[in-house]
Amino acid sequence: MTLSPDEFRKRIRTGMHTGPTSGFCNGFVQANLAILPKEDAFEFLLFCQRNPKACPVIDVTDIGSPVPKLSASGADIRTDLPKYRVYRNGELVDEPSDLMDYWQENLVAFLIGCSFTFEEALIRNGIPMRHNEEGVNVPMYRTSLETVPAGKFSGPTVVSMRPIRNEDVVRAVQVTSRFPSVHGAPVHIGKPEEIGIRNLSRPDYGDSVTVRDGETPVFWACGVTPQAVAMHTKPGLMITHAPGHMFVTDLKTERLGVI
Structure with missing residues (x-):
């Protein structure tokens, strides 16, 4: 509908x-x-x-x-x-x-x-969204990436994660970089432990999704950051x-x- x-x-x-x-x-x-x-x-x-x-x-x-x-x-x-x-x-x-x-x-x-806004552009480019396929909410994680403080406001950056086929990662970066008003290009690609994420299967917000062989976890800055703040x-x-x-x-x- x-x-x-x-x-x-x-x-x-x-x-x-x-x-x-x-x-x-x-x-x-x-x-x-x-x-x-x-x-x-x-x-x-x-x-x-x-x-x-x-x-x-x-x-x-x-x-x-x-x-x-x-x-x-x-x-x-x-x-x-x-x-x-x-x-x-x-x-x-x-x-x-x-x-x-x-x-x-x-x-x-x-x-x-x-980032829901740029998902349509990713799908149009043949890059599926796993959370939609599995009927769950996108996984989101608090990270070790600190925000820039302003007055009383400070805290960790929250990211959303989407598994991307290895051969599509560059294209995903290109597509999302066109949308800076909705988080733009990823802030991190692969190796979640490098940004303080210990377990992909246990997101801080949303639901876990399957990461298959031949896929890379890709992380975008997330508007849930104010909740962590x-x-x-x-x-x-x-x-x-x-x-x-x-x-x-x-x-x-x-x-x-x-x-």
Whole structure:
């Protein structure tokens, strides 16, 4: 079933879709979410500016507004993602299906580019996505790659991993490098232990996938990084998407690609 972003968001809003969003609304940009009180918003925006691979900003809402005017003017951040995470002082306290009980008039929402967006381009180039084949969420890992601090915000970079056939690795780099607004080229290829990942079968977020003979694990910076940052720096409040449960914008993927 082919749905427009607006139709897909309506299904989420009414509880008809509650799972991960990978593979839906091909051709449209998906985004990670981070919501903070206005007193923390500038430092977080600076953090994103200093860490564009992990946190490429797609849109920022006005203070107190749940509407992402530049990326989906008819949407509501409070209801249009399948699942959210609420962190207080670095602790995960809830995973609600909407934010109506948590929204405050001093909150600012950041939409951050998501690697689900470039998966369509990889598939068009004959590079399959194992997590889609196996019907699970993409595996994500905290790494030993430190982000560049900004004010109170710092912590480890989170990466997503996709097994790529050895002969396709160069092409995967070429394809994804065209999409810097959704994490761009990989940050690491092969040898997960070199970036502090001890066991590929035990991701910190998402689900494990099969890595077959003749394949190389390839790692991209991930928009779940703010969740690791929240646990590390412990802001009073940070609300995020649940990993893999993204916001689907009205922006066409082709608008973010570079030649």
